[in-house]
Amino acid sequence: MDEELLLEALRWMMRSRLYDTRAIALQRQGQFGVYSPGIGQEASIIGSAMAVDPARDWMVPQYRELMATVHHGLPLEVITAQFLGKIAPARIPDGVRVLPTQVAIAAQLPQATGLAWGLRLRGEDSVVIAYIGDGGSSEGDFHEALNLAGVLKAPIVFFLQNNQWAISTSRRAQSATSSFALRAAGYGFDGIEVDGNDVMAVYSATCDAVGLARGGGGPTLIEAVTYRMSFHNTTDNPSRYRDPKEYDEALSRDPIERVQKYLAGLGLWDAQREAALLEELRGELDRALELALAAPAPRPEDLFTNAYRNLPPRVRRQKADLLHGLKD
Amino acid sequence: MTQRNIVEAINNALYEEMEVDPRVMVLGLDVGRLGGVFRTTTGLVERFGGDRVVDMPLAEASILGASLGLAIAGMVPVAEIQFLGFTAQGFHQLGPQLAKYRQRSRGRYQCQVTVRAPFGGGIRSPEFHSDAVEAQFVQTPGIKIVMPSNPYDAKGLLLEAIRDPDPVLFCEPDRLYRAGRSEVPDGSYTVPFGQASLVREGEHVTLVGWSAAVELCTRAAETLAAEGVSAAVLDLRTLVPLDVETLCAQVVKTGRCVIVHEAPLSAGFGAEISATLMEEVFYDLQAPVARVGAFDVPFPAASLEEYYLPSVERVVAAVRRTLEG
Numbered sequence: 170m171d172e173e174l175l176l177e178a179l180r181w182m183m184r185s186r187l188y189d190t191r192a193i194a195l196q197r198q199g200q201f202g203v204y205s206p207g208i209g210q211e212a213s214i215i216g217s218a219m220a221v222d223p224a225r226d227w228m229v230p231q232y233r234e235l236m237a238t239v240h241h242g243l244p245l246e247v248i249t250a251q252f253l254g255k256i257a258p259a260r261i262p263d264g265v266r267v268l269p270t271q272v273a274i275a276a277q278l279p280q281a282t283g284l285a286w287g288l289r290l291r292g293e294d295s296v297v298i299a300y301i302g303d304g305g306s307s308e309g310d311f312h313e314a315l316n317l318a319g320v321l322k323a324p325i326v327f328f329l330q331n332n333q334w335a336i337s338t339s340r341r342a343q344s345a346t347s348s349f350a351l352r353a354a355g356y357g358f359d360g361i362e363v364d365g366n367d368v369m370a371v372y373s374a375t376c377d378a379v380g381l382a383r384g385g386g387g388p389t390l391i392e393a394v395t396y397r398m399s400f401h402n403t404t405d406n407p408s409r410y411r412d413p414k415e416y417d418e419a420l421s422r423d424p425i426e427r428v429q430k431y432l433a434g435l436g437l438w439d440a441q442r443e444a445a446l447l448e449e450l451r452g453e454l455d456r457a458l459e460l461a462l463a464a465p466a467p468r469p470e471d472l473f474t475n476a477y478r479n480l481p482p483r484v485r486r487q488k489a490d491l492l493h494g495l496k497d
Numbered sequence: 498m499t500q501r502n503i504v505e506a507i508n509n510a511l512y513e514e515m516e517v518d519p520r521v522m523v524l525g526l527d528v529g530r531l532g533g534v535f536r537t538t539t540g541l542v543e544r545f546g547g548d549r550v551v552d553m554p555l556a557e558a559s560i561l562g563a564s565l566g567l568a569i570a571g572m573v574p575v576a577e578i579q580f581l582g583f584t585a586q587g588f589h590q591l592g593p594q595l596a597k598y599r600q601r602s603r604g605r606y607q608c609q610v611t612v613r614a615p616f617g618g619g620i621r622s623p624e625f626h627s628d629a630v631e632a633q634f635v636q637t638p639g640i641k642i643v644m645p646s647n648p649y650d651a652k653g654l655l656l657e658a659i660r661d662p663d664p665v666l667f668c669e670p671d672r673l674y675r676a677g678r679s680e681v682p683d684g685s686y687t688v689p690f691g692q693a694s695l696v697r698e699g700e701h702v703t704l705v706g707w708s709a710a711v712e713l714c715t716r717a718a719e720t721l722a723a724e725g726v727s728a729a730v731l732d733l734r735t736l737v738p739l740d741v742e743t744l745c746a747q748v749v750k751t752g753r754c755v756i757v758h759e760a761p762l763s764a765g766f767g768a769e770i771s772a773t774l775m776e777e778v779f780y781d782l783q784a785p786v787a788r789v790g791a792f793d794v795p796f797p798a799a800s801l802e803e804y805y806l807p808s809v810e811r812v813v814a815a816v817r818r819t820l821e822g
Contacts (some may be wrong), residue, residue, distance in 0.1 A: 260603035268569070269602045276594055279562025286563060287570025289521075290548060310590075313559035320554055393753055475604040478662040481691060481738030484638075 170369045178368045179428045182211035185236035201252045207233045211397025212424035216371025229281035229299040232270040249461035256471040258464030262374035275305040280315030285325040296382045297325045304335025319356035322387035326378040332397035337410040365393030366424040422488045464489045500678035507537045512653040524551040525577030557587030568608045581616030582628035592637030595664040611658045611665045618806045619672035621799035629760040633777040641665045642736040646711035648681045653688030670709035691738035699729030702753040707733040710757045717812035745777045752783035755815045762790035787815045
């Protein structure tokens with residue numbers, strides 16, 4: 170990764186941090202729904218996203234990789250509209266190769282494997298990157314998906330962010346394995362453990378895995394070892410279960426500060442540049458929020474809009490009853 | 498005129514659709530060289546190759562989840578779950594995921610996926626193989642539920658299912674797979690969803706069923722005819738969408754109704770039919786709607802299944818009670 174690319178990575182990491190901070194504030198004000206920030210994991214989120222090609226590759230998120238999906242082409246105002254509870258304005262635009270966030274943990278993995286398989290059957294030169302966490306690796310779907318991907322040699326990269334916590338369940342309570350990456354051996358492909366707070370290392374490992382998949386070499390499991398520097402989501406309270414010493418130690422490994430220090434050493438970063446970038450990013454977020462707020466509000470009939478291509482007669486009648494009742 | 502049983506009708510539908518639509522593929526356990534445990538996919542891998550007829554690892558959630566991903570990639574998967582009872586091991590990928598994906602993605606992604614699954618008792622297979630759990634999926638809106646009862650419908654409904662832009666759960670009556678041959682034309686035809694079929698006219702009572710229960714209702718109607726009772730038999734064919742109009746019009750004609758299904762009685766789909774009739778045609782009823790289902794206990798050992806499942810005797814007894822009312 171050259172300096173120019175690293176500066177680009179830093180911009181995206183700071184965009185991610187700033188958006189999370191803003192989203193938490195908006196949730197506290199009652200404007201946003203429940204929100205799961207990626208604070209502390211920006212090197213994993215951005216380094217992995219930069220290794221795939223939005224024009225031909227597909228991204229299958231869990232939900233803590235928001236800025237990865239934005240990097241992959243999902244407009245910020247669209248994802249913002251989703252948190253504001255909007256329907257049509259929150260639809261992933263045609264041509265953006267991103268699947269919806271997945272709240273049912275690990276359910277996205279068999280789907281991502283099928284997607285990768287289907288793209289190959291369709292003759293496309295595409296790779297799928299699918300996200301999962303340390304907690305998600307305990308799900309049956311994780312096993313079924315990785316097993317199937319290995320059998321098919323599917324063009325897919327499983328990107329596991331080990332942020333040490335699944336809400337309040339620690340990584341040690343999650344699994345007795347010394348490394349989640351080791352699990353890949355059981356599926357017949359390589360597992361790579363990488364420092365998930367080092368954006369250059371994450372980018373490099375993911376580029377290798379994407380190249381292997383594109384060349385027909387099959388899947389890779391990447392374990393990015395990182396730390397959830399914030400909470401699980403806005404309803405969580407880590408002070409009930411997290412050792413403050415562990416947390417303080419994690420703060421000293423902030424992935425954004427690490428890049429800033431490195432670039433400052435090269436004379437490419439200073440307080441002035443940081444202030445200028447933050448101002449630019451704030452303006453960008455303001456515009457996204459304005460657009461999302463101004464986008465059409467959900468209508469009661471949107472309950473029915475996307476349930477089926479063609480509503481069954483009985484459901485059509487239910488819709489008519491709802492709208493009739495609202496008129497009275 | 499070509500005569501086919503249900504296995505042959507399904508095989509013929511898959512074969513013909515794969516010939517005309519290169520996106521259609523079949524995946525499941527043992528669907529390749531073996532041709533499926535009931536042989537419904539016989540000959541497909543030899544004709545269409547291993548990329549389109551795929552023996553999957555033994556994992557229901559990945560068969561169903563991968564089908565969703567295949568559909569997003571532009572394929573048209575026809576997944577086979579070896580027995581409907583085993584959807585339990587992939588339930589989350591079927592009801593919660595496949596059924597809701599169009600809505601969850603705000604309409605961006607549709608899942609043109611058909612999930613075929615044999616089900617029902619009467620073939621003496623061990624426990625979970627026989628479970629009739631179709632009503633579970635009525636509670637996960639977004640998926641259509643199709644229950645053919647005869648060879649002609651099996652082909653026409655399966656072609657309709659494969660071409661439907663939304664996911665379809667296609668439940669096959671394993672007891673009737675080879676019960677007899679009837680007219681199933683070569684070439685493409687479809688049976689539309691949401692159109693119940695009156696398979697037998699009758700004046701005194703309407704028997705309502707779907708899948709293998711239709712055959713049971715027909716036998717019961719024959720027994721009743723010998724006693725001078727004229728029973729109509731209505732085959733719902735699809736539970737979602739439900740043909741409320743034909744159901745109600747038919748029950749109004751006879752004023753009496755007995756619903757028959759293989760699932761346990763409580764909260765089976767018969768309860769939904771009964772409630773619908775209460776709401777729509779209560780004042781045209783001459784007797785309370787009756788239901789005959791399996792008992793509210795787990796599916797028993799094969800040695801007891803004849804007592805567990807609805808029988809001609811139980812259906813006839815329910816009709817007699819209805820006529821006395």
